[in-house]
Amino acid sequence: MTSPAIAVTELTKRFGSRTVVDRVSITVQPGEIVGFLGPNGSGKTTTIRMMCGLLTPDAGSGRVLGHDILRNQSAIKREVGYMTQRFSFYEDLTIAENLSFVAGVYGLPADAVSETLEDLGLTSRRAQLAGSLSGGWKQRLALAACIMHRPKLLMLDEPTAGVDPKARREFWDEIHARAATGLTVLVSTHYMDEAERCHRINYISYGKLISQGTVAEVIAAAGLVTVILRGGRTAEAQERLTGQPGVDQVAHWGSDLHVIGRDGPALRRAATAVAIATGARVIEAETSLEDVFIQLMGASTDNMP
């Protein structure tokens, strides 16, 4: 199968006069883990809903798993696993009851439930009400339920919000294991470490797709220079640096000060001058994905009317 798992072009969605998603085009190859990033309210969820047949785009077109997103939403629903941002299984049903509901709806064989319980290590908790589970277990249940029917494409909307680091790690291991068997995954997040676990990322802000590619490509495309001021009076240095020509971001990292900007020479001039004044050393550093996102976020806010 060489055709892309997701190929949508110019997706647009308006709620009233507000354009929530503005001409977003995304292509995802089979077997890829693709990150979908952006600040809160940037249109990630709306875009995902349009791609899994839950919302009808106002403009644009595309195919998901070869099915037209405008005309064949029911076929998409059968073959896609969608994990909602908010836990949306039945809290007044037990784990096993929730899973057998899903099994029944997708027409899965009777032993699918016990297999899934076994697979995810949920067997001992099968009779527990879903509402009484902790965040990590709820997430496991939701994941179990949405991969139960063996979808070819998984769409996860901020799956790890409110989940502890260990559970997050396990979750990502699970996702990578599934991707290795050919499952395509689109996952939205605003955790940078999670974005770095993806093969490719798409950054969306205020409904517009701003950057896409591998992590390295996105960082390179931003064209940012980062220097670190180490030692000296960092608080004073921050104050002096803020607003200087060439300096776009100044951020504390422990006792270090990260200074980031698009104009390399101007940035280094300002940083060196302040370093001398505050008694700090200037160290060249690599720009992180987070720095890029903060930069992109600031830039797109400026574009807003």
Add this chain to the structure above:
Amino acid sequence: MTNFLSLRRLLTIIRKEAVQMRRDRITFAMMLGVPLMQLLLFGFAINNDPKGLPAALVAPAQDRYSRALVSALELTGYYRFTHPQVTAAEGERLIATGQVSFVVTVPSDFGRKVMRGEHPQILIEADATDPAVASGAIGTLGTVAAQALLRESGTEAEAEASAAQKLDVVVHRRYNPEGITQYNIVPGLLGVILQMTMVMMTAMALTREIERGTMENLLSMPVTPIEVMLGKVLPFFVVGAVQVMVVLTAAKTIFGVPFVGSLWLLMLGVLVFVMALVVLGYVFSTLARTQMQAMQLTFFYFLPSILLSGFMFPFRGMPTWAQWIGETLPLTHFLRLIRGVMLKGATLADIAQPLLTLTGFAVFFSLLALSRFRQTLD
């Protein structure tokens, strides 16, 4: 077929709804407790005295005496002759179907008997399934009729005057000879109770999913609108069956309401009525966005249906505009049906009209609900 309605998916939804229903203990208790409580409260509390009730006149000889009687009866305010000239058979049909509350029969030899000073008789048949209808109207009869004849006598004088005094008004309280209010109220209560629980519970069906955030998940799965609708309303047929048993048992043991008709016929009527109700509730849940709104819609519907359906006040005693509103309420038709079957021993042919109307409601509401249901979150 599997694209629109899969039995497996339908059963899956039904099972899920049943488990959720059982887990919600307070609601579950309410569904069983409310019928009993209402039955006892309303059953013992309600009584009334209506006027302007429709009547039919069977008077083969349309002479001045019968006309005098008719106008005198109308003057009491209790009677309104909507069918002034019918045959005995038509009169029988009118009262059986509930279109009139009284049939007044003036025999063809009435005028002759008046002139000869013999014992003239008139027959008043009252539909006493609602005793309130009958009691006031019947109470005034004797004197009214006698005075009517006295005024009419004029020249023929003596003979007629004595005839007036000898006038014999024969009253038949049909279907409920003792005029017991509970006979009317209790079967009606079955309708009210069913309506209350069925509409309210199903009105929550979709709004609950939306409020709990589970709707997004449900919609992302391959379920069809008709499966969701049936899956959500069918479990309530079981609840309805339990309520029917509770009310009918109480009707028999506590209030001693007679059951002269066919139980199967009544069950058929209840089935169609419940179908119309649960789908109506489901329509509400497609209109409302929150459970609170669903509740408000339900109550907005309850009030007119209790007041204008003929449950509280005799249907035929209401002004015409109110009767028109009443006709649009499923409860109105169910009341005709259940009172017909339980108290009058109506046959399938007798209740065909309300039965068909209720079926029409069920079909109409289903189509409305399905057209309102969105498979996306748009």
